[in-house]
Amino acid sequence: MSEALYPIAIDVNGVTRTGHVTARTSLVDWLREHQNLTGTHIGCEHGICGACSVMLDGAPVRSCLMYAVQADGHRVTTVEGLTQPDGQLSILQDSFCEAHGLQCGYCTPGMLIAAQALLDANPRPTEDEIRDAIGGNLCRCTGYQQIVEAIALAAERIAGATR
Amino acid sequence: MSAPQASPYGFRYIGAKRRTKEHPRFVTGRGRYAADIALPGLKHVALVASPHASAKILAIHTDAARAMPGVHYVLTGDEFCAATDSLQIGVDAPKVTRWSLAHDRVRYAGEWVAAVVADSRALAEDAAELVEVEYEPLPHVTEAEQAMTDAVLVHPAHGSNVILHRNFVWGPVEDQFAKAEHQLSFRATWNRNATVPIETFAVAAQWHPGTEMLDVWASIQMPKYPDQTAKALRLPGNAVRVHYDVDVGGSYGVKRGIKHTVLVGYLAKRLGFPVRLIEDRLENMRGGDMHGPDRTFDMTAAFDGDGTIRALKIRAIDNVGAYAGRAPFQLGKPVSAICGPYRIGAVGYEPVSVMSNKTPQEAVRGFGQAPTNFALERTMDRVAQFLNMDRIALRQKNMIRNDEFPYTIPSGSTYDSGDYHAVLDKALAAIDYPALVTRRDAARKAGKLAGIGISTCLEPSGGNSAFEPLLNPKNETTTWMDSCLVRIDLSGAITGIMGTSSAGQGHETLVSTVVGEILEREPSTIRVIHADSLQALPSNSPVGSRMAIMLGGAAAGAARQIKETLLTIAAHNFECAKEDLEYRDGNVNLKGVPSKAMSWDQLVEIAHRKIHAMPPGVEPGLQAKFVWEVPTGGGLPTADGRIQIYPCYAFECHIVYVEIDPDTAAPEIKQYVCGHDCGVMINPDIVHGMTYGGIAHGIGAAFYEHFTYDDNGQLTSGTFMDYLIPSALEIPPVKIVDHCTPSPLTTFGQKGSGEAGYLGAPAGVANAVNDALAPLGVEVNTLPMSHLAIWETIEKAKRKA
Numbered sequence: 001m002s003e004a005l006y007p008i009a010i011d012v013n014g015v016t017r018t019g020h021v022t023a024r025t026s027l028v029d030w031l032r033e034h035q036n037l038t039g040t041h042i043g044c045e046h047g048i049c050g051a052c053s054v055m056l057d058g059a060p061v062r063s064c065l066m067y068a069v070q071a072d073g074h075r076v077t078t079v080e081g082l083t084q085p086d087g088q089l090s091i092l093q094d095s096f097c098e099a100h101g102l103q104c105g106y107c108t109p110g111m112l113i114a115a116q117a118l119l120d121a122n123p124r125p126t127e128d129e130i131r132d133a134i135g136g137n138l139c140r141c142t143g144y145q146q147i148v149e150a151i152a153l154a155a156e157r158i159a160g161a162t163r
Numbered sequence: 164m165s166a167p168q169a170s171p172y173g174f175r176y177i178g179a180k181r182r183t184k185e186h187p188r189f190v191t192g193r194g195r196y197a198a199d200i201a202l203p204g205l206k207h208v209a210l211v212a213s214p215h216a217s218a219k220i221l222a223i224h225t226d227a228a229r230a231m232p233g234v235h236y237v238l239t240g241d242e243f244c245a246a247t248d249s250l251q252i253g254v255d256a257p258k259v260t261r262w263s264l265a266h267d268r269v270r271y272a273g274e275w276v277a278a279v280v281a282d283s284r285a286l287a288e289d290a291a292e293l294v295e296v297e298y299e300p301l302p303h304v305t306e307a308e309q310a311m312t313d314a315v316l317v318h319p320a321h322g323s324n325v326i327l328h329r330n331f332v333w334g335p336v337e338d339q340f341a342k343a344e345h346q347l348s349f350r351a352t353w354n355r356n357a358t359v360p361i362e363t364f365a366v367a368a369q370w371h372p373g374t375e376m377l378d379v380w381a382s383i384q385m386p387k388y389p390d391q392t393a394k395a396l397r398l399p400g401n402a403v404r405v406h407y408d409v410d411v412g413g414s415y416g417v418k419r420g421i422k423h424t425v426l427v428g429y430l431a432k433r434l435g436f437p438v439r440l441i442e443d444r445l446e447n448m449r450g451g452d453m454h455g456p457d458r459t460f461d462m463t464a465a466f467d468g469d470g471t472i473r474a475l476k477i478r479a480i481d482n483v484g485a486y487a488g489r490a491p492f493q494l495g496k497p498v499s500a501i502c503g504p505y506r507i508g509a510v511g512y513e514p515v516s517v518m519s520n521k522t523p524q525e526a527v528r529g530f531g532q533a534p535t536n537f538a539l540e541r542t543m544d545r546v547a548q549f550l551n552m553d554r555i556a557l558r559q560k561n562m563i564r565n566d567e568f569p570y571t572i573p574s575g576s577t578y579d580s581g582d583y584h585a586v587l588d589k590a591l592a593a594i595d596y597p598a599l600v601t602r603r604d605a606a607r608k609a610g611k612l613a614g615i616g617i618s619t620c621l622e623p624s625g626g627n628s629a630f631e632p633l634l635n636p637k638n639e640t641t642t643w644m645d646s647c648l649v650r651i652d653l654s655g656a657i658t659g660i661m662g663t664s665s666a667g668q669g670h671e672t673l674v675s676t677v678v679g680e681i682l683e684r685e686p687s688t689i690r691v692i693h694a695d696s697l698q699a700l701p702s703n704s705p706v707g708s709r710m711a712i713m714l715g716g717a718a719a720g721a722a723r724q725i726k727e728t729l730l731t732i733a734a735h736n737f738e739c740a741k742e743d744l745e746y747r748d749g750n751v752n753l754k755g756v757p758s759k760a761m762s763w764d765q766l767v768e769i770a771h772r773k774i775h776a777m778p779p780g781v782e783p784g785l786q787a788k789f790v791w792e793v794p795t796g797g798g799l800p801t802a803d804g805r806i807q808i809y810p811c812y813a814f815e816c817h818i819v820y821v822e823i824d825p826d827t828a829a830p831e832i833k834q835y836v837c838g839h840d841c842g843v844m845i846n847p848d849i850v851h852g853m854t855y856g857g858i859a860h861g862i863g864a865a866f867y868e869h870f871t872y873d874d875n876g877q878l879t880s881g882t883f884m885d886y887l888i889p890s891a892l893e894i895p896p897v898k899i900v901d902h903c904t905p906s907p908l909t910t911f912g913q914k915g916s917g918e919a920g921y922l923g924a925p926a927g928v929a930n931a932v933n934d935a936l937a938p939l940g941v942e943v944n945t946l947p948m949s950h951l952a953i954w955e956t957i958e959k960a961k962r963k964a
Contacts, residue, residue, distance in 0.1 A: 002232070024285065038199040039192020041412070043361040044444045048883035051361050079192035093190040097182050100848035103856065104667025105189025106362045106412030112190065131891040138883070140360055140413050141667050143859030143920070144891040146852055 013081030101150030216876025240266025362412025495630030575805030616931025624915020626707015662699025861924025
């Protein structure tokens with residue numbers, strides 16, 4: 001039983017990456033196993049925990065629920081793509097460090113993706129809007145409080161930077 | 164980056180708001196978790212799991228799976244169990260054997276029966292579906308009290324389902340009951356849940372035939388893990404090298420994949436190429452053996468009309484599931500604080516550990532303390548209700564006063580320090596308790612069910628394993644050390660070396676802060692590494708809320724030796740006594756003569772290069788190790804079962820306000836304050852983070868999380884659709900109020916906080932819901948108080964009315 005392979009070309013963090021995958025290869029497996037982008041994590045593989053969140057054309061999606069072939073021709077942003085081109089932390093990443101918005105770091109990439117998508121669409125979110133935006137991302141370490149604080153801090157800093 | 168805030172304790176770095184060392188790699192996606200370890204030629208394991216709760220295995224047909232292209236091996240219990248030894252068991256029950264794969268018989272649904280190794284996980288799963296197992300179903304039992312009848316035996320060779328049953332009487336229990344004006348009894352039930360980290364368990368292993376050594380990378384948090392792996396594989400201890408520089412994606416007790424590791428280790432050695440197993444979520448929930456306590460408490464309290472609690476009788480029946488590792492000990496650790504923060508002079512405790520055809524239990528945050536605290540705090544509220552006494556006044560009356568420490572409780576542990584009344588007062592002030600009562604009463608008038616919950620609980624910390632000899636007289640474990648090696652290299656840079664892995668607790672921050680404090684060097688410049696198990700000094704891993712105390716103490720001890728060496732070198736070169744010198748920022752000068760000084764760099768260079776300038780008898784190079792034993796540890800239990808268990812006791816007070824919609828029964832936490840005293844906080848952000856997380860975990864246990872089983876013994880909550888982990892929408896904002904009563908037993912006055920929040924939140928939430936239901940004359944003493952359970956209770960009240 002040899003599985004058919006399909007060619008794909010996906011813009012990942014601004015670089016087009018190509019390859020051949022089986023139809024059943026999930027986007028997260030392709031990112032992790034084929035592209036060595038292990039920043040995106042696998043938590044439940046049934047679309048609940050949000051650890052595998054990436055942005056597809058700017059909107060957060062579960063990369064465990066999506067096949068790599070479905071992302072062919074699209075633009076994917078992973079946690080590795082949030083870091084500034086010069087290697088500096090983004091304001092959001094730095095705010096997570098400042099507010100202690102993480103502990104074990106496992107849900108963090110997905111949280112950052114969800115938070116970045118929120119801030120892109122709504123640069124001054126309320127606490128309720130922040131909680132709503134990360135409501136699909138489970139964390140077992142933090143009780144969410146310092147994550148909410150980190151995102152609010154990032155919003156404040158971004159507003160300050162653009163004022 | 165904002166400037167670090169100063170330490171409130173007068174330390175240089177300890178207690179200051181400082182960023183952790185670990186975060187930058189995590190926020191950039193550069194953590195290195197077990198699933199990220201890429202080994203050349205790596206092959207992947209998928210598992211065949213039992214569909215039956217109990218059955219005889221008649222035959223396993225593997226030919227079709229083996230014939231599939233890309234499949235390398237199919238392993239079954241016959242081969243595996245002959246080639247390896249049973250995993251170790253904590254209590255004295257040698258016939259309760261346990262291997263990674265079943266043979267002859269399966270004892271729970273989800274138990275591993277065969278392992279398939281293939282080029283990819285997908286192919287391995289395909290092949291696993293081709294493995295055909297013939298079973299003869301056997302009767303099963305899932306409920307503990309039914310299992311105690313021994314009508315159906317899980318391990319016939321053991322002769323009973325009861326694996327541990329003791330009867331402790333500490334103090335004049337019957338006498339106090341005879342003298343007491345009142346007594347009451349009730350049952351409190353803590354159903355199965357677990358910490359369920361977002362990362363499942365993962366392990367990769369590689370055998371090197373040339374050196375006959377097994378390398379292991381795993382998401383592990385477990386004491387004695389390399390030793391147990393080696394023993395089961397019939398290898399000498401020095402043939403297993405566990406790499407602790409693997410980031411662990413959350414654990415909170417449960418990341419103890421010893422059966423996973425022995426399986427993968429065996430396959431790697433047998434097959435000659437590296438092998439990896441990563442649990443999928445169902446494997447994790449059903450067959451990962453990481454469920455937590457599953458416990459029923461029969462509580463009886465003896466008390467007087469003025470609220471004085473004279474004695475308690477506690478019977479705790481715990482369902483450990485189909486096999487037992489250390490899980491029965493989770494009935495032993497709570498002996499450490501069996502009467503909570505209260506002055507209760509006599510306690511009877513009857514722990515019973517029962518096997519059943521459920522998934523095996525493993526250590527969960529608090530190691531049995533959170534369920535016990537829940538039962539104790541429901542008892543306090545019921546006594547208050549019985550006497551029509553204010554719940555706060557009852558607690559204040561019975562709590563140990565700050566001038567009574569050190570305070571020895573009937574079961575033998577001495578509480579080190581505390582100021583419970585002050586913390587409770589602070590929490591009441593922070594929530595504005597009179598205003599909260601007004602709010603509750605107004606909500607009730609408006610037709611809502613509204614309640615305030617209070618819990619006052621202890622977190623024993625500085626974990627040792629003193630419950631082992633208490634519950635198994637053949638086990639004389641009395642040491643539970645931890646250690647640290649500190650090394651200064653020729654460039655003057657400092658490295659701290661620890662011997663275990665971390666799962667988010669910030670140990671690199673801990674070690675660097677402590678070493679920086681002692682040596683007066685900036686912690687952000689200090690590197691902390693996790694040595695592998697063959698290079699590491701002894702560690703008993705981050706269990707039992709112990710690392711701030713134990714690793715912190717060890718790091719401080721090693722750093723102090725380095726400081727002494729630097730002073731000795733300077734004294735030798737200045738031809739003076741060490742006492743004539745002062746140490747500042749790593750430089751040493753003659754007291755009062757700042758110009759007569761040797762710099763850090765000069766001292767380091769002498770130690771590394773200039774033996775002629777070294778004092779005689781001082782080892783060249785600059786490194787120091789320190790192995791620290793748990794303070795107050797080391798004793799065996801007395802004949803009547805009294806023993807000092809953990810050394811340090813942190814206190815937490817939860818005040819929770821809940822409103823319940825009277826029609827839908829949906830509960831909502833509207834306000835939450837936690838007063839917390841864990842002594843000196845080495846990094847307040849880390850302590851607060853763990854406390855917030857513990858509270859969230861406790862709210863999950865109180866309302867949502869439950870491993871449920873159906874009549875066929877099948878787990879019916881094996882996904883996150885059924886096992887409900889609270890999100891940011893269920894967890895309310897929490898206000899933490901700090902208090903600091905230093906421990907006299909530790910290096911800087913710190914106590915543990917790894918279980919903070921979780922130890923009091925379920926009790927506080929349960930008391931709040933019961934306060935809300937009180938006007939209806941009904942109560943809930945079973946966790947989780949699911950939405951449905953609350954609705955049914957309200958309906959019951961309506962029918963009664």
